[in-house]
Amino acid sequence: GENVEQHPSTLSVQEGDSAVIKCTYSDSASNYFPWYKQELGKRPQLIIDIRSNVGEKKDQRIAVTLNKTAKHFSLHITETQPEDSAVYFCAAGRTSGTYKYIFGTGTRLKVLA
């Protein structure tokens, strides 16, 4: 079946360093790839997304890259801050047909001050 693999499951970085989280999807028809941040005890919040017609998207310290051929996409956080500590989920889905996303298993990011 369709699945999304996400790595690593936990990631610790020093404040100011960069963090990279990688996802691989199996459904070649996926064309929308959102990233969600979930702080402890709170709901997931959309932080950035990318569609398959672009290879990279950036929003301040956050960027997402997509390699459609390899079916990989990654989240890059630069100049990490303690408030970036959270669980991050990637997802893959289609914008037509069945409107559901397949989520990765999550990455717990800890930014050490």
Add this chain to the structure above:
Amino acid sequence: DGGITQSPKYLFRKEGQNVTLSCEQNLNHDAMYWYRQDPGQGLRLIYYSQIVNDFQKGDIAEGYSVSREKKESFPLTVTSAQKNPTAFYLCASSIDPGQGFRGYGYTFGSGTRLTVV
């Protein structure tokens, strides 16, 4: 509270009981979803609905039931057939991408934590 409300925040179920989790949205979203979140397992899809009076099973539908009688509401019933119901349940909604994709993704509710006692 973000346009999508889940209640209750905490729920305790006795063995053999059915319980219903509420999810209401005022975002005029067509699609609604229920996910279950367990530690280390990410978000797993239970049921989803793209339109009123229609819903589809997700990956782990066994032991759950839903209804979609109104666009705004998508309640989830955890039946006694669900043997391991203790989890965090998240409801979400989205604009129907078929009506013109806007890239907003899902809006999540704040969740219901269900515990079997």
